[in-house]
Each structure stands twice: as C-alpha cells, then as structure tokens.
Amino acid sequence: MNKIAQKMLHHKKGIVALFAVLAVLCALLSRRVKVDYNMMHYLPKDAPSTIALDVMEEEYSAKTANCRIMIEDAAIPEALALKKQLQQVPGVSEVMWLDDYANVYAPLETLDGDTVESWYKEGNVLFTCYVDEDDLYSHLMDIRAVVGEDAAMSGEAVNTGMATESTTRELKMVMAIALPLVFLILLLTTTSWFEPVLFMATIGVAIVLNMGTNLAFGTISFVTNAAGSVLQLAVSMDYSIFLLHSFSRFRASGMDVQDAMSHAVKDSFSSVTSSALTTVIGFAALILMRFRIGPDMGVVMAKAIVFSLLCVLVFLPCLAVLCYKLIDKTQHRSFIPTFRGFSYFVMKVKVPVLILFILLAVPSFVAKDRIDFAYGSSEIYGDASTQIGADAIRINEEFGRSNQIVCMVPRGDTAREKALSDAFKTIPEVTEVLSYTDTVGSSIPEEYVPKTQRELLISEHYTRMVISTSVGVDGEIPFAVATQLRETAQEYYPDAYLIAGEAVNTLDMRDTVTEDDIVVNGIAVGAIFLILLITFKSLSLPAILVFVIESAIWMNLAVPYLTGERLNYIAYLIINTVQLGATVDYAILFTNKYLENRRENSRWHAARITVRETVVSILTSGSILCIAGSMLGALSTNGVISQLGYLVGRGAVLSCCMVLFVLPTCLCLFDGLVQKTSLGLRFEKNY
Known part of the structure; x- marks a missing residue:
C-alpha cells in the first residue's frame, strides 16, 4: 500500500487535474438526470395495481381524474366558462363537473340533491380533471393562472407536481445553511484554518461525481435526489478527517511531506475502508426492497460512499501534499478541551445510565412496531403549514x-x-x-x-x-x-x-414495504454483524456493538409513537438501515481504542481513557450528521423527506449518546466474555 501511495503522489498534479475535469463534467451531466416524484411508479411490476395501470394505459386513451379544483362563490354560468378554459389548458384533459351528470340549465331544485352537492355546494364549484404527468409543474401553473390564486387544488397530480419545484428549492436552502455549519464544526475540531477547505473540497468533488454518474440510471427518485447529497456529506466527512489527522501525526514524527502522506494513506486505509464498508452495507441492504425506491436509493448511496472513499484515498492525499504550505501557514491553537472531566463523569454515572438504558430499550422495541404509519403520497403535504x-x-x-x-x-x-x-x-x-x-x-x-x-x-x-x-x-x-x-x-x-x-x-405499497421490512433489516444487521465478526475475530463484540446501535434506532423510532406522529413507512424503512450503517462506525472506533487501551490498563480505566480519546471524533461526525439531517427535516415541506431528515438528525444524537455512555459499561461488564469468545485476545489485568 505504501508503494502504491508513493506512485500516486508522484503524479499528484495530474490526479488533481483529472478529478477537477471529472467534477466539471459530472456537474454538467447531473443537470440531465431526471427526478421522479411519483411514489406509485416504484411499486413492483408484478403488483396487481401496477398490472392494472399498465393494461388501462394500453386500452384507454381517456384518463381518470388526478386533480380536484374548487372555486368559491361561482355561479353556474361562470363555472361552465371556467370548465371550457380548463379544457384548453395544455396537458389538462377529462375535465368533469355537474353538467356531465345532470342538466344544469334546469332548476337545481329539480335535480338529484346528492349529485348536485357532489359538484356544486353553497356556491362552491368542484372540478375534477386529469393533468398530464409530463411537465406537471408547468401545467399546474397554467391551471392556477386560469382559476386564480384563491382557488384550492389537491390530488395526486398536485402533490407530485408541486414537489418538483419545492424539493429543488428547499434542497438548495438545506445545503446553503448546512454547509457553513459543517465548516464551522470542522474549524473548531482541527488546528488549521485551511484543513476544512480540503475536507469540503474532497467531499464536494465526491458528491458531484456521484450526482453526474446518476445519469446512467436515467431517472432517480425524489427521496434519493433530496437526501442523497446531504447524507453523503454527513456520513463520509470523517473519512477525510481520519486521513489528515494521520498525516499530521506522521509529519510531527519528523517525516517529510510525501513520506508522511504515503504512510498516512497506508495507516488510515484499513479504518477508512472498514468504516465505509459498513455504511455501504447499510445502504446496499435497501437494494433488496421490492418497493423500488429502496433499490434506487441503495444503489445511488452505495455508489456515493465508494466515490467518497476514492476521493479521500486518492484525491485528498494529492491535494493535501500540493497545499501543505497553506496548512502550515494557517495553523491555530486547538479549541477542543481535553474532555478529561467528561470521561470521569461518564464513569461516575455508568450505573444510573445503564439502568435508564434497560428501562428505555425494551419499551422502545415494542413502541416502534406500534407507530401509526402512512404508506402513500397523499399525506406528504397533509397539514395546513403548506x-x-x-x-x-x-x-x-x-x-x-x-x-x-x-x-x-x-x-x-x-x-x-x-x-x-x-x-x-x-x-x-x-x-x-x-x-x-x-x-x-x-x-x-x-x-x-x-x-x-x-x-x-x-x-x-x-x-x-x-x-x-x-x-x-x-x-x-x-x-x-x-x-x-x-x-x-x-x-x-x-x-x-x-x-x-x-x-x-x-x-399494494403497504403490503410490499411491510414485507420488505424483515428482509431488509435482517440482511443489514446480518451483513454488518459478519463484517464486525471478521474485523474483531470475536463472537461477542459484534453482538454488543449491533445491540447498542439497534437500541438507539429503537429509541429513535419510539419518538413518533410517543408523540402521536403519523410516520411515512418509507422513512421508517430507510432510517433502519441508514442509522445502523452510518453510526456503527462510532462503535467500531470506540471498541478498537478500548481494546488497544485495555492491553495495558484495567477495564474501567481503559474505558475512561477511551472516552477521552474518541469523544472528539465521535462528536464531530455525529454533529455533522445531526446538522445535515435536522436541516433537511426543518426546511423540507415534503413529508417523507422532512421525516427522514429528523430521524437522521435525532438518530445521530442517540447513537453518539449510546456509544459514549452505554457502550463503555457494556464492554467492561462483558470483558471476560469478550476475552473468551475472541480469537487471540487476552488482557494482562483482568479486573
């Protein structure tokens, strides 16, 4: 690995230039990627309703209504005139009103009352129509121009069409707020004003490469489009931090810049790749979903993590070596405390925290399965806030x-x-x-x-x-x-x-995604357990780590039940795998450090030292994930994306708390079991 890194650094200018060209090319290609905002398009091809829709499209040219329009205080002649105008709007067809069912020129009192009130009630007019799915937002704006701003519009077409415009606008807002906050966190947790620029540039290039290569799929889902870049930024930023911290350490030992970086690539390769692999597994598990938003997001996000890994191990080393003088010139004192007092506090409250954990874990496991779920797109904009x-x-x-x-x-x-x-x-x-x-x-x-x-x-x-x-x-x-x-x-x-x-x-969506739940979660947990088994050569450590993170997931999902929130099942499914894949890294980092410290220290002392040594890395990564998710939740009016954002943000906080407060106690309590069930692991001080 050292020789490969040396050869790579020998061509550093060419590599940086290549990545820059690819980034520009992918930025242009990303504009050609289409985004599908209709969740129904992702039902399995063999679902009964999908088959029915395919047959109906082949058999009938006339469409069924997907939009309702209400006009207040309109007389019948005005309603008939508006209907004619709507029929002339491009993309609008099958406009239906009372005159299609009754003679509106006769006195209304002579007509069937129920029929009349279905379309015309107390001076309010209700039209139904079909709006073509191609260029939906433009068609809806044309309808709005005809019916006026005071008219009310609802239906599947409105939900889908308005999501097209709002999601794009809101995603820009999320990135505009999240990026400066992430940059600030990086400034506080590094000792150079310029290092955060390198971090952001590296992950920025990875994000653009991923977005551009999505053109290979032609179309991606709105969930993937909205959450993909934010999640990629949040879950892969710590890869860059690992590498540059290692680079700084080797430089401090007296190595020249190029040797220090080649050793840093070799030193961090294992930890970065294993961290990335668990995240990839978490996303890749979504590929097994029959509901095709899962595979859509799984493939795109797994590819995103691969690009992040490639940029961190190839692009960042070359860029950092080219810019090392700027790193040196912009050094500043550390703003991070030693956290010595915090580590003592963690050990002091270990018993009440463990009791609280036990009291919360079991009810949370039960509560997560009793959430009131929503399955379709009808309630994505279900409240009066939009x-x-x-x-x-x-x-x-x-x-x-x-x-x-x-x-x-x-x-x-x-x-x-x-x-x-x-x-x-x-x-x-x-x-x-x-x-x-x-x-x-x-x-x-x-x-x-x-x-x-x-x-x-x-x-x-x-x-x-x-x-x-x-x-x-x-x-x-x-x-x-x-x-x-x-x-x-x-x-x-x-x-x-x-x-x-x-x-x-x-x-059909409900039946599909609920079947996906057991398969997707089972595969994700099993695959990550296997990776941890190989990594630690232990039977007990994977069980402890997965249980700690899974408990954080249960607590996260118990919140909607306790607050009475109706949770979209898609967000539920995705957070199950994303939180596990993205935050199990914290547990891996902590456990590796604990095992290293445990070789020369007693178990409780080793745990305290490990808390102090890992808290900065865990809090840095966790806070970035929390900010990115919370911004997505707070700024998105799309219910699925907003709920997913809040789940990601809250999940990051809970996972950090579990790793820093509960995992140390678990490792100490099961210290003897860990030694007996781990290959070649023996500690001198068994107390």
Missing part, C-alpha cells in the same frame, strides 16, 4: 374526501356488468359508480353513444367502471374499502378483473 395541505383541507371540508378507483372487466356481458355495478353501490363508502351500463344502458348500440363517453368507459377488450368513494387513499378505512371492492369484483369476475386507483396502489 398551501397544498391547506387546499386539500379546504376541499375535504366542503365536499368531503373523494377517491376514485377504476375497475376493468372483460366486455360483453352487460347483465353481469350491471350486477357488479349495483353490488359496488351497496358498499356504504361508495358515493357513485360511473359505468357504461348505468349511464348509457345495454339497449343502445355503441355507435350511437358519444365518442367521449365510449373512450372513457369501453375499450377493445374491457369495460371500465369509475367508482367514487367518500374516504381518502391511505389508512385502515380506505384499505378496507379497496379490499372490499376487490372481493366484490372477484365474486362476479373471478381472476378476470383489474382494479387501479391511488387507494389500491397505496394498499
């Missing part, structure tokens, strides 16, 4: 929740179609069924039916029923209704029906 959430609340309060589900059955048997339609209507939550047999009747030849109605309801092989329900798309009641609709269709058309719609898609 315009999307406020608009949805206004529409739901005035017209009630509405959720359209489409059922397709083989065409030809009109009597059975009518029977199925009538059966759907008996379900209490079904407010309306729009079908060919209901609206046209079986006695009228198809050629006499208006083309728009034919295209909406019948195709070459199927007839379609549009079922409106009074419930939302996510939760036990919507899932129960979707299940009942499937069971009813199965009764009349055994294994020959297809059902699609946001509620059905979300139900």
Whole structure:
C-alpha cells in the first residue's frame, strides 16, 4: 500500500487535474438526470395495481381524474366558462363537473340533491380533471393562472407536481445553511484554518461525481435526489478527517511531506475502508426492497460512499501534499478541551445510565412496531403549514374526501356488468359508480353513444367502471374499502378483473414495504454483524456493538409513537438501515481504542481513557450528521423527506449518546466474555 501511495503522489498534479475535469463534467451531466416524484411508479411490476395501470394505459386513451379544483362563490354560468378554459389548458384533459351528470340549465331544485352537492355546494364549484404527468409543474401553473390564486387544488397530480419545484428549492436552502455549519464544526475540531477547505473540497468533488454518474440510471427518485447529497456529506466527512489527522501525526514524527502522506494513506486505509464498508452495507441492504425506491436509493448511496472513499484515498492525499504550505501557514491553537472531566463523569454515572438504558430499550422495541404509519403520497403535504395541505383541507371540508378507483372487466356481458355495478353501490363508502351500463344502458348500440363517453368507459377488450368513494387513499378505512371492492369484483369476475386507483396502489405499497421490512433489516444487521465478526475475530463484540446501535434506532423510532406522529413507512424503512450503517462506525472506533487501551490498563480505566480519546471524533461526525439531517427535516415541506431528515438528525444524537455512555459499561461488564469468545485476545489485568 505504501508503494502504491508513493506512485500516486508522484503524479499528484495530474490526479488533481483529472478529478477537477471529472467534477466539471459530472456537474454538467447531473443537470440531465431526471427526478421522479411519483411514489406509485416504484411499486413492483408484478403488483396487481401496477398490472392494472399498465393494461388501462394500453386500452384507454381517456384518463381518470388526478386533480380536484374548487372555486368559491361561482355561479353556474361562470363555472361552465371556467370548465371550457380548463379544457384548453395544455396537458389538462377529462375535465368533469355537474353538467356531465345532470342538466344544469334546469332548476337545481329539480335535480338529484346528492349529485348536485357532489359538484356544486353553497356556491362552491368542484372540478375534477386529469393533468398530464409530463411537465406537471408547468401545467399546474397554467391551471392556477386560469382559476386564480384563491382557488384550492389537491390530488395526486398536485402533490407530485408541486414537489418538483419545492424539493429543488428547499434542497438548495438545506445545503446553503448546512454547509457553513459543517465548516464551522470542522474549524473548531482541527488546528488549521485551511484543513476544512480540503475536507469540503474532497467531499464536494465526491458528491458531484456521484450526482453526474446518476445519469446512467436515467431517472432517480425524489427521496434519493433530496437526501442523497446531504447524507453523503454527513456520513463520509470523517473519512477525510481520519486521513489528515494521520498525516499530521506522521509529519510531527519528523517525516517529510510525501513520506508522511504515503504512510498516512497506508495507516488510515484499513479504518477508512472498514468504516465505509459498513455504511455501504447499510445502504446496499435497501437494494433488496421490492418497493423500488429502496433499490434506487441503495444503489445511488452505495455508489456515493465508494466515490467518497476514492476521493479521500486518492484525491485528498494529492491535494493535501500540493497545499501543505497553506496548512502550515494557517495553523491555530486547538479549541477542543481535553474532555478529561467528561470521561470521569461518564464513569461516575455508568450505573444510573445503564439502568435508564434497560428501562428505555425494551419499551422502545415494542413502541416502534406500534407507530401509526402512512404508506402513500397523499399525506406528504397533509397539514395546513403548506398551501397544498391547506387546499386539500379546504376541499375535504366542503365536499368531503373523494377517491376514485377504476375497475376493468372483460366486455360483453352487460347483465353481469350491471350486477357488479349495483353490488359496488351497496358498499356504504361508495358515493357513485360511473359505468357504461348505468349511464348509457345495454339497449343502445355503441355507435350511437358519444365518442367521449365510449373512450372513457369501453375499450377493445374491457369495460371500465369509475367508482367514487367518500374516504381518502391511505389508512385502515380506505384499505378496507379497496379490499372490499376487490372481493366484490372477484365474486362476479373471478381472476378476470383489474382494479387501479391511488387507494389500491397505496394498499399494494403497504403490503410490499411491510414485507420488505424483515428482509431488509435482517440482511443489514446480518451483513454488518459478519463484517464486525471478521474485523474483531470475536463472537461477542459484534453482538454488543449491533445491540447498542439497534437500541438507539429503537429509541429513535419510539419518538413518533410517543408523540402521536403519523410516520411515512418509507422513512421508517430507510432510517433502519441508514442509522445502523452510518453510526456503527462510532462503535467500531470506540471498541478498537478500548481494546488497544485495555492491553495495558484495567477495564474501567481503559474505558475512561477511551472516552477521552474518541469523544472528539465521535462528536464531530455525529454533529455533522445531526446538522445535515435536522436541516433537511426543518426546511423540507415534503413529508417523507422532512421525516427522514429528523430521524437522521435525532438518530445521530442517540447513537453518539449510546456509544459514549452505554457502550463503555457494556464492554467492561462483558470483558471476560469478550476475552473468551475472541480469537487471540487476552488482557494482562483482568479486573
């Protein structure tokens, strides 16, 4: 490794120039990477609702509504005029209103009251329409220009389209605030004003390389796009710190700059690569998810850590050697205390902390499985703090929740179609069924039916029923209704029906991601346990380390249960693997130092020394991860990204506390077991 480092440093100018060129190229390529904001696109290809959507897209040109628009205080002529304007908006089709179901030119008192109030209530008008998914944000802005700022808009298209603009803007805000704070932390924890510049440049290049190479996938998910750069910055910054600290140590021993750096690369290679490997495993476990946001994020983030590792071991050594004079000229005194008093404090409170840990760990394990989960995109902007959430609340309060589900059955048997339609209507939550047999009747030849109605309801092989329900798309009641609709269709058309719609898609998402939970977490824990087993050549140490970090994860996930927060399951799944992979490094660092100190000291004394020696590194890495996650949580209006950010930030704090306060006691209590179950590990002072 030393010879490789020497050869690499011999070509340092060329290597730095190469990385600079690649960074510029990848920065340009990153602009061509598309971002998908629709979670439903990541359902497995074999999910029933996915199959139904694929068939419906092939069979029908007319689309089902994905947007609701409410206009307040509008007369019927004004509503009809607005409808015509909406039909002219590019990307907008299938605009539906009361006039599609009743004669609005007749006195309203003569019409069916329930039908009228579904579309026109106390002077408020409700339109439904389909908005093309291509260039959604632009189409929504065109709609807003027609209906005015006071109108309320909601639905899947609005959630997806507005996320496109807001996520990009908010991510820039996150980085604009997080980067200076991270830079400040690095200034305080180093002894050179210039070293933080090298750290930021190295990870910055790694981030840009990762973003540019995402073009190979064509499209990435909005979760990966929003959280990827922030997480890469947070979890891989300490690799650079390890290397430059080692470089400083070898220089202090009297070596010249190039020799010191080559020895630093060799010295830090093992710790940096093992640290990166556990993080890669954590992200790579997501690849096994059937819900494809997992593989999307897993591949991109595993690649991100590889790029960070490559930049730290190749780019940073060359850059640091070229800039060592600036490092020397910008030296400053250390701002970090010795933490001697803190290490004594940790040892003093070890018993009450251990008792508190035991009291919290078991209830947290139980609580994490009792969280009220959300599975789809309907509640990403679910509260009134955003315009999307406020608009949805206004529409739901005035017209009630509405959720359209489409059922397709083989065409030809009109009597059975009518029977199925009538059966759907008996379900209490079904407010309306729009079908060919209901609206046209079986006695009228198809050629006499208006083309728009034919295209909406019948195709070459199927007839379609549009079922409106009074419930939302996510939760036990919507899932129960979707299940009942499937069971009813199965009764009349055994294994020959297809059902699609946001509620059905979300139900399939729930079934998919809950199946993923056991597999993904099991693989992540098992793989990291195996790496620790190989690293420490011990059966007990991996169990202790994984248990300590897993306990921090349980406590982190218990918070939403205790606060009554509805947690998106995607954030839950991702944090399980991310927190384990990103923060188990703290436990590895601490344990390595403890074993080193334990060879010459008693167990409690070794633990105290280790706390003092590792606290700066652990707090530096943990605080960066906490700041990055917390900024993502605080500034993102996207519910999934915001929740994931808060989980990451809180998880970093809990993992740091567990490693600094609980792990020392665990290592001391199981000192004898560790010796008996570890290969070649024996301590002289067994007390």
